[in-house]
Amino acid sequence: MRIKIINPNTTLSMTAKIGAAARAVAGPGTEVLAVSPASGPATIEGHYDEAMACLGLLEEVRKGESEGVDAYVIACFGDPGLDAAREIARGPVLGVAEAAMRSASYLATGFSVVTTLQRTVVIAEHLVDKYGVRGQCRRVRACELPVAALEDDGAAAYQTILAECQRALAEDGCGAIVLGCAGMADLCERLQAALGVPVIDGVVAATATAEALLRAGLRTSKRGDYAPPRPKAYKGLVCPFAPG
Amino acid sequence: MRIKIINPNTTLSMTAKIGAAARAVAGPGTEVLAVSPASGPATIEGHYDEAMACLGLLEEVRKGESEGVDAYVIACFGDPGLDAAREIARGPVLGVAEAAMRSASYLATGFSVVTTLQRTVVIAEHLVDKYGVRGQCRRVRACELPVAALEDDGAAAYQTILAECQRALAEDGCGAIVLGCAGMADLCERLQAALGVPVIDGVVAATATAEALLRAGLRTSKRGDYAPPRPKAYKGLVCPFAPG
Amino acid sequence: MRIKIINPNTTLSMTAKIGAAARAVAGPGTEVLAVSPASGPATIEGHYDEAMACLGLLEEVRKGESEGVDAYVIACFGDPGLDAAREIARGPVLGVAEAAMRSASYLATGFSVVTTLQRTVVIAEHLVDKYGVRGQCRRVRACELPVAALEDDGAAAYQTILAECQRALAEDGCGAIVLGCAGMADLCERLQAALGVPVIDGVVAATATAEALLRAGLRTSKRGDYAPPRPKAYKGLVCPFAPG
Amino acid sequence: MRIKIINPNTTLSMTAKIGAAARAVAGPGTEVLAVSPASGPATIEGHYDEAMACLGLLEEVRKGESEGVDAYVIACFGDPGLDAAREIARGPVLGVAEAAMRSASYLATGFSVVTTLQRTVVIAEHLVDKYGVRGQCRRVRACELPVAALEDDGAAAYQTILAECQRALAEDGCGAIVLGCAGMADLCERLQAALGVPVIDGVVAATATAEALLRAGLRTSKRGDYAPPRPKAYKGLVCPFAPG
Amino acid sequence: MRIKIINPNTTLSMTAKIGAAARAVAGPGTEVLAVSPASGPATIEGHYDEAMACLGLLEEVRKGESEGVDAYVIACFGDPGLDAAREIARGPVLGVAEAAMRSASYLATGFSVVTTLQRTVVIAEHLVDKYGVRGQCRRVRACELPVAALEDDGAAAYQTILAECQRALAEDGCGAIVLGCAGMADLCERLQAALGVPVIDGVVAATATAEALLRAGLRTSKRGDYAPPRPKAYKGLVCPFAPG
Amino acid sequence: MRIKIINPNTTLSMTAKIGAAARAVAGPGTEVLAVSPASGPATIEGHYDEAMACLGLLEEVRKGESEGVDAYVIACFGDPGLDAAREIARGPVLGVAEAAMRSASYLATGFSVVTTLQRTVVIAEHLVDKYGVRGQCRRVRACELPVAALEDDGAAAYQTILAECQRALAEDGCGAIVLGCAGMADLCERLQAALGVPVIDGVVAATATAEALLRAGLRTSKRGDYAPPRPKAYKGLVCPFAPG
Incomplete structure (x- = not known):
């Protein structure tokens, strides 16, 4: 199985540490991808940083869906974008x-x-x-x-x-x-x-739990508010991220 | 006083209605600005739409700070970006x-x-x-x-x-x-x-309450988590929105 | 509009201060009446004082209804008699x-x-x-x-x-x-x-909010427990206060 | 022991029923006094009735203190005046x-x-x-x-x-x-x-519980907000009820 | 009436003290039985002790039902086995x-x-x-x-x-x-x-309250989860305690 | 790693099903033991059954500690004995x-x-x-x-x-x-x-989560109320289960 750890802080040394921690706990058959988004704050230390991190973070989930990712971990303790990410992911999405x-x-x-x-x-x-x-x-x-x-x-x-x-x-x-x-x-x-x-x-807890949910055959519910976003037009900078 | 109503839905007919409702309730000396951001979903109907609306919405707050805006209303019933907006505004910010x-x-x-x-x-x-x-x-x-x-x-x-x-x-x-x-x-x-x-x-309740708070001499607390965001580098698309 | 501030403490110097604070926040077209009831404790510092303050306080609301009062503020931090006052007032009643x-x-x-x-x-x-x-x-x-x-x-x-x-x-x-x-x-x-x-x-917050509710065209709901009291006989000292 | 049941509804047939129910449950050595106050609503059916009932009800507690009453029951399901009554009673006061x-x-x-x-x-x-x-x-x-x-x-x-x-x-x-x-x-x-x-x-539950508390040697705490009301002047109709 | 105080701690000096306290509060017509079970921990100081105390404690309730016991008190501050005891008792069961x-x-x-x-x-x-x-x-x-x-x-x-x-x-x-x-x-x-x-x-509070409930004619509800346990086979050590 | 699934219902066909479900989700290196205690109700359908199940269930945990068990699952939806089991286990104990x-x-x-x-x-x-x-x-x-x-x-x-x-x-x-x-x-x-x-x-969720916790290097805290039970004498039937 393939688990993508998304560190919405765009400090890459931090992402490397996080990836190492996730890999250390993952089971033998599990591939861990640890990434930071192309867009976002160097560090997340407040409500504004969190809100600004969502765009890049969600884009990484969107890309993950075509990369065969089975589950996601959002590696920031405020769990930014968690509910939004669950709308666009098929597999489980866990906040740390x-x-x-x-x-x-x-x-x-x-x-x-x-x-x-x-x-x-x-x-x-x-x-x-x-x-x-x-x-x-x-x-x-x-x-x-x-x-x-x-x-x-x-x-x-x-x-x-x-x-x-x-x-x-x-x-x-x-x-x-x-x-x-x-x-x-x-x-x-x-x-x-x-x-x-x-x-x-x-990071460790979320990676191990994501694996556990996958092994148990569980995915994000698509009934209710985690159903895929309704297709619609987006305007301006976020235009490319409109739900199709 | 100047109150800015931000409709994070980028459907302008909706923004016009919202502006009219706000103006109808505002007192004589109050100027109401009703805008939709340059960037965002046509309508907001879920967690993902909300997350994607924040960037444009927060940019309108940021601009408001240099436009002499005294208070803000976020005109979407999910109150997206509310805590984040309070970090970057001096005056009150109210969700509908x-x-x-x-x-x-x-x-x-x-x-x-x-x-x-x-x-x-x-x-x-x-x-x-x-x-x-x-x-x-x-x-x-x-x-x-x-x-x-x-x-x-x-x-x-x-x-x-x-x-x-x-x-x-x-x-x-x-x-x-x-x-x-x-x-x-x-x-x-x-x-x-x-x-x-x-x-x-x-919209009506928030506009009237924002006026009330202003008249009472009350502003967003800058002690604690609504203090201005810590200055730092942002990367990629959100780079222009980094706190200075 | 006319807002009546009722200070259930019958210390008139306090009522004067309260009236001044309310007037300072009220908008240009708003008349502020600040009164203490004819009956009640000099100061309210406990459950018993509160209970004993209600009679005079409610009588001031009742009189207000025939004085063209649009909204009421109960100016004691325990908010005594608040729900009762809402039964007999058409307009909003706010506790401080x-x-x-x-x-x-x-x-x-x-x-x-x-x-x-x-x-x-x-x-x-x-x-x-x-x-x-x-x-x-x-x-x-x-x-x-x-x-x-x-x-x-x-x-x-x-x-x-x-x-x-x-x-x-x-x-x-x-x-x-x-x-x-x-x-x-x-x-x-x-x-x-x-x-x-x-x-x-x-006092300031309640006065400003009362104005805001009035401007928004909002009044106390008369459906449910804030409907006018059912007419009935009262006995003894409270006989004159029976709902008609 | 002597337990006073105060029915703040001033309908005496109801008080008689309540007294009978209390007497039926009381133990052999217990005297039950069942009264309605001299002042108050015929029946209590809302917030306003409750507030107007307190004066008479509390006066019955005050009189009880000089009548050697050991405990009180407030016989109205809204438990009006309960906290206030506890300030002026030495023994337990129970709401039904x-x-x-x-x-x-x-x-x-x-x-x-x-x-x-x-x-x-x-x-x-x-x-x-x-x-x-x-x-x-x-x-x-x-x-x-x-x-x-x-x-x-x-x-x-x-x-x-x-x-x-x-x-x-x-x-x-x-x-x-x-x-x-x-x-x-x-x-x-x-x-x-x-x-x-x-x-x-x-009524039955409160009478039996009041007896139980008395037998257990328990009284209302006089440390904190149930301490006797602070002495002070009362004005107007409630003047005679000022705490001494 | 007959009230059985069960001290699930099997330290008999403690049971004696508990019995004395219960007897001191009980009314004249009330018989107090104070017992410790045949089986259980000397003292109860944690989750494991509590779980291990239940067997003996529940057996004392079961025996009580054929001893004409009207109400029970479980005399350990963790209230172990309380819900279970209520299933097998007709009368009230109170935890201390x-x-x-x-x-x-x-x-x-x-x-x-x-x-x-x-x-x-x-x-x-x-x-x-x-x-x-x-x-x-x-x-x-x-x-x-x-x-x-x-x-x-x-x-x-x-x-x-x-x-x-x-x-x-x-x-x-x-x-x-x-x-x-x-x-x-x-x-x-x-x-x-x-x-x-x-x-x-x-112990005092529960004994007095149990008496109060009995005098009020109240017993454990047998509708719902406090109905008698469904008859079934038990295996091993607990075999003799199977519900009949 | 070795995970012991304890079905406190002593119906062995049920235990077999539970074991199969647990084995199906367990990772390659994990050994699943699925047992019913020697003592307990055939099925657990109420508070009394639960209380009576604890003795056998806890004995299985105790035995597990000398069998090299790394984690436990209590396979009954009421999670009976969960806190008690955590006192005597080193590894995680999960209720279903x-x-x-x-x-x-x-x-x-x-x-x-x-x-x-x-x-x-x-x-x-x-x-x-x-x-x-x-x-x-x-x-x-x-x-x-x-x-x-x-x-x-x-x-x-x-x-x-x-x-x-x-x-x-x-x-x-x-x-x-x-x-x-x-x-x-x-x-x-x-x-x-x-x-x-x-x-x-x-059963599936608990087995997978237990594995996840173990892989994350996490065990039951021994600081606080999950510390081993204090050594003491037990009397009667439970005597052999006294904490040593």
């Missing part, structure tokens, strides 16, 4: 926040999220509500690291994140940690070893 | 669904939403949860009218919508109707007269 | 807590309420649930000021409230402040200037 | 809706409420939320009986209520019925015999 | 957590729970949600006392619990305390005297 | 209801559950709340088939279930079906083909 938070729910009765900037905390909290894990999510914590800092100085970033995870375990009454940025994928294993509790990276 | 549902809450302990296609019902229901009106919203009803039908044959559309509103009053235990599409703005007054209960059109 | 909290929701993804006494915090929290803003309201904070202190020594009160607002911004992750007492109406502008975030006073 | 709905929760995983007029359904639904029984309450049903009809023609009322209860059992998936008006107290036993499921009358 | 938390809701708008070990906090929090008291329960607090410590050194345990209750009152904004372990039943009265707020022990 | 409902959430914005007997509907609804999928679960439907009927006459059962699924799609506004009994595992593929929407069987 959704997959990480649901996976954590199998492993502990409470988890905390450790993310990058404070301003993205609200985005994660809205997803906590959307995905119905308010009862499990003890707290969403920021460590005031810009996404780019994860690329620039991984070692410093690791120490900052580790410290925040330790505070989470000490103060939040949680039994697991969810990493709140796809760019932390390469730190997951070390953090889990250091902390002694499950540390869930969404 | 948000304004309509909150306005209805002042007038009745229960309202029903009457919208276009069944596939958009989920979008409205998610907004019901987001805006905390689950206790007031008795039901979201579709009348299986495509958005374009509101333009093509207004008379037929009126009858279909009226019938659905009557079913809502008979079956849902509601005391008010919220119109679930900005393209119904021109039908609001007639429906209210025919039904004898408050009928709330979001 | 309701209007303030809903207005704040347009401006920030999170707000905190700063109110007077700790014992009224529960009242505000119940309204947070009733109005569906649990997801936006980060915290309700008391500064242990009796309502009368707002009249007696405004300068000291201002400092106390300012300090609590600053704690809210520092600790609660909120982007806006809602003032939890109508008697703080005169401090709103100074607080907003000092804090640099939206500070929402309910 | 609260007691009925909580008692039902011990006996079935789902119950339906059968009440009088459709316009009071919203009042009951708000209490369902306030008391946290949304998960248990399958539906609130009206049988369009005015409260007075329960007094005027008990036999006809019985048949109407029975039929609605049967519909509830057939359609709602409930295992118990809560009677939504204190004036139905005399029908409870017959309905339970006819229906074969628990039928909970609030 | 359920009864304590609902009783507290009549007395204060907020309570905190003080329980034994941190690992049982999640169990109590799940019950807070199940019983719909999330709005009332300010916090669940552990004092890191194993259940056995309540038996071994009551004086030390008392001091530890008292201190935690005091912290709850100081920090949680609560007006009442719920004791989170049936083994604290003997400390309730002293704690209440020391703290000056209602302190609710579940 | 949990896995099915979470998997459905990736594929459609709304699903309906089709289960066996009406009396088990409440059990499923409680899980809907526990797992936070109230927003996705449109309805839980029973088709009044006893579990044994799935074994006795599969063809008739298929028709009954198919008809109920068709009603769900026609009436509930759902885009996917969750099968509400592990004994329906063999019908899943045919139903999905017939209905044209995702049909999720929990």
Whole structure:
């Protein structure tokens, strides 16, 4: 099977890390494609960045449909464009926040999220509500690291994140940690070893879950709001992306 | 004061109707600009259309900031791009669904939403949860009218919508109707007269509320996640829209 | 249009302040009546005071109906008698807590309420649930000021409230402040200037929103539980207030 | 022990029925006082009636404190004035809706409420939320009986209520019925015999629960918002009821 | 009437204390049986202990049905086996957590729970949600006392619990305390005297409430999921417990 | 890896079907053990059956720990004993209801559950709340088939279930079906083909998800309430199952 990981952040070093994490968890017969769109923000750190990332991200899903892609992972913790992507994909589409938070729910009765900037905390909290894990999510914590800092100085970033995870375990009454940025994928294993509790990276969780859904013969429902978009004219810059 | 109504549907006859509804409610000193973006879907009828509408819509907000616009209304019942728009606007930005549902809450302990296609019902229901009106919203009803039908044959559309509103009053235990599409703005007054209960059109509600917020001296908070986007590079098609 | 602001606290200096705040926000063609009922507590600081305030408050609504009043504002943060008032009014009736909290929701993804006494915090929290803003309201904070202190020594009160607002911004992750007492109406502008975030006073928010609803042609629904009370006999002291 | 049942409806035949129901359930050493206030609506069928009932009702609590009353029951399904009454009572104060709905929760995983007029359904639904029984309450049903009809023609009322209860059992998936008006107290036993499921009358449930709390040595907390009202001046008609 | 208190902890000194507390609250005509099952954990301190306690506990209910028992109390704060017990009992079955938390809701708008070990906090929090008291329960607090410590050194345990209750009152904004372990039943009265707020022990609350329900003529609904279990074969160790 | 599927129903033909479904979805390197406990009900159709199933079920987990089992699936839609099992297992433990409902959430914005007997509907609804999928679960439907009927006459059962699924799609506004009994595992593929929407069987979903978690290097958290049970004495029949 072929799973396409789309990192809507257009920082390619981050995409490479994400691809490596996905490949490490994928089963033997699974091909992992890890890409960044041709269009989009270098990093995604707010509502505006998210909205602007959708065009490129959705184009990668559209291309995937003719590349024989079986499932997609959107590798940004705000899960931008998720519902839209499901309209145009036949196979499952998973967001990394959704997959990480649901996976954590199998492993502990409470988890905390450790993310990058404070301003993205609200985005994660809205997803906590959307995905119905308010009862499990003890707290969403920021460590005031810009996404780019994860690329620039991984070692410093690791120490900052580790410290925040330790505070989470000490103060939040949680039994697991969810990493709140796809760019932390390469730190997951070390953090889990250091902390002694499950540390869930969404890229890994989403890739493994996408495989699981495919193996179970499950695809996106085409009955209801995930049916293909109604054909219509689009105008201006988005004209080439009109549903046919 | 200057209020810009952005209809992210790029069907100009719809924009004209919306502008007329907004102007009719605006106070004497208020200038209403009603526009459709240069880029976007002819009509918005699903998650994908919404995502694709954001780019043009946000560009209109960005332009508005240099046009002396004091407040914005996003005239599509899914409230696409609302949080993103608030990051780049100084003044208030209102979605029509948000304004309509909150306005209805002042007038009745229960309202029903009457919208276009069944596939958009989920979008409205998610907004019901987001805006905390689950206790007031008795039901979201579709009348299986495509958005374009509101333009093509207004008379037929009126009858279909009226019938659905009557079913809502008979079956849902509601005391008010919220119109679930900005393209119904021109039908609001007639429906209210025919039904004898408050009928709330979001364009009217949002325009009037935006004026109210401005008169109260209130602007979008720039502390937290509505602070201006962090400056960064954007790539490809969205490159011109990078936050400066 | 004519809007009647009813301050159920029978402290007239407070009513004067409230009237001034309402007049400052009202549009040119709007007449603001600001009154305290003939009957009621000097200040409202608990469930009992609220219940005892209703009789006088509702009588002011009843009189308003024959005075050509178009809309009403109940100027006490517990929104006492709100549903009852809507039964006997044709036009919109707004509570200041309701209007303030809903207005704040347009401006920030999170707000905190700063109110007077700790014992009224529960009242505000119940309204947070009733109005569906649990997801936006980060915290309700008391500064242990009796309502009368707002009249007696405004300068000291201002400092106390300012300090609590600053704690809210520092600790609660909120982007806006809602003032939890109508008697703080005169401090709103100074607080907003000092804090640099939206500070929402309910008197201002409710007056402006009432005007907006009127301009939008919206009135209280008379279908359902806001229909006029059923005619019946009342006994004893309340006999003169029986619905006719 | 001495329990005072206050029927805020000032229809004395109803108070007599309520008193009989309370006495039938009370233990041997318990004295039941059943009264209607000197002031208030003949029947309570809406928000306005409720608000107007509070003055008389609270006066009965105030008098009770000097009559050696140990606990109070507010015998109207909207539980008017409940929080206010708790401020001025030392012993427990129970509303019949609260007691009925909580008692039902011990006996079935789902119950339906059968009440009088459709316009009071919203009042009951708000209490369902306030008391946290949304998960248990399958539906609130009206049988369009005015409260007075329960007094005027008990036999006809019985048949109407029975039929609605049967519909509830057939359609709602409930295992118990809560009677939504204190004036139905005399029908409870017959309905339970006819229906074969628990039928909970609030007067009976509240009286029995009040006794239980007293026997357990429990009183209203005087820490927090149920502390006695702060002393202050009251003006006009309510002047005699000012907290001392 | 005959009420059977089943302490699923098989520590008999604890059962004796529990029986004494129940007898002290029971009315004159009420016989209290206090037992521990023949089978089960010495103390219950987690999900596994709870699951393992059910067999013995349910057997005591089954025996009760032929002993003329009118109502049951499950005396362990996790309310293990409650729904199952209701299937096989004719009379009411009450859990101590359920009864304590609902009783507290009549007395204060907020309570905190003080329980034994941190690992049982999640169990109590799940019950807070199940019983719909999330709005009332300010916090669940552990004092890191194993259940056995309540038996071994009551004086030390008392001091530890008292201190935690005091912290709850100081920090949680609560007006009442719920004791989170049936083994604290003997400390309730002293704690209440020391703290000056209602302190609710579940054994006392459940016994008194069971009596109240019986006096009100109420039994477990046999319509729906509390109907007797369907007859069927059981295998192995549980074979003797198959529903007949 | 080695995954143990425990069917707590002790009907071996059902266990065989469940094992086949699990093996069909498992990856090449995965060994599936499918067992029924030595002790337990022939079928599980209520709270009592569930409680009585736990002993045997948990013993199978305990044995699994010394058999090198990496993950467990509890193959009964009520997810009995799930939290208890997680205390004694090192690897992930998944309930079929949990896995099915979470998997459905990736594929459609709304699903309906089709289960066996009406009396088990409440059990499923409680899980809907526990797992936070109230927003996705449109309805839980029973088709009044006893579990044994799935074994006795599969063809008739298929028709009954198919008809109920068709009603769900026609009436509930759902885009996917969750099968509400592990004994329906063999019908899943045919139903999905017939209905044209995702049909999720929990055995398949849980087995695939368990593999995914293992491949992602995730295990049950041992910090908090899933830590191993505290060592203590057990009495009577459960004595051999005491935590060591």
